[in-house]
Amino acid sequence: MDLQLNGQIVLVTAASKGLGKATARQFAREGAKVAICARSELVEKAAAEIENETGTEVLAIRADLTKPEDVERVIETTVTRFGGLDILVTNTGGPPSGSFDDVDLTEWETSVNLILLSAVRLIKLALPYLRKSFTPAILTITSSSTKQPVQNLILSNSIRLSVIGLTKSLSRELGLDRIRVNSILPGWTYTERVEELIAARTARNGKSPAEEIANINSTVPLGRMGKPEEFANVAVFLCSPAASFINGVMLQVDGGLCQSVL
DSSP: OOOOOTTOEEEEESOSSHHHHHHHHHHHHTTOEEEEEESSTHHHHHHHHHHHHHOOOEEEEEOOTTSHHHHHHHHHHHHHHHSSOSEEEEOOOOOOOBOTTTOOHHHHHHHHIIIIIHHHHHHHHHHHHHTTOSSOEEEEEOOGGGTSOOTTBHHHHHHHHHHHHHHHHHHHHTGGGTOEEEEEEEOSBOSHHHHHHHHHHHHHHOOOHHHHHHHHHHTSTTSSOBOHHHHHHHHHHHHSGGGTTOOSOEEEESTTOOOOOO
């Protein structure tokens, strides 16, 4: 299937590793012009790796999405380099793990800024350019925890739900502008973030990493965690013109983990 992404201009945030990097790589494989951002120098390394593999130019921008001025710079730099914007993928790192008693108010405020307000700022600043695109799309990356809360992840369970509300509302508000707005709810996918969560579980429960991984795998009907490239394949399709009538969808990519009927 031709996803019709050749020459499309894409921005993927928090893409120096994990799901963001895998998604950026897959867009580049489809011939899109890709900009990625992240806080650390790993973003330059990720861009170089993807360029070397695909032969497609990848723009690396070092930025902190909790800072409004950095968000503005990310959008402006992308548009200046490539001449516009067709697809925005809002992604962030995950908030700290912990129960309600473990998390203080400062961590709540920081996590709201990171997860919700970064998406709001990115979308607001990107909209003037997306409205000029013939094939505009926005994809928010949230979590299966919005459907089925995960123990000891009170911040993610709570705040990511607000991104779902934003996504669903925008899919209606921006529909007349032909801007499709969807979200993916990844389940357990083996990334650096999941390695951190496994380490936290190991410390808390006194089990080995292998035991914790086996426990996670046992909760997934397919019997394993997902791979970043499996997530990326879905993300790129959902953003592409090949999915031109898919709007307002909250799509689980979790191996069947969430068993809710609705």
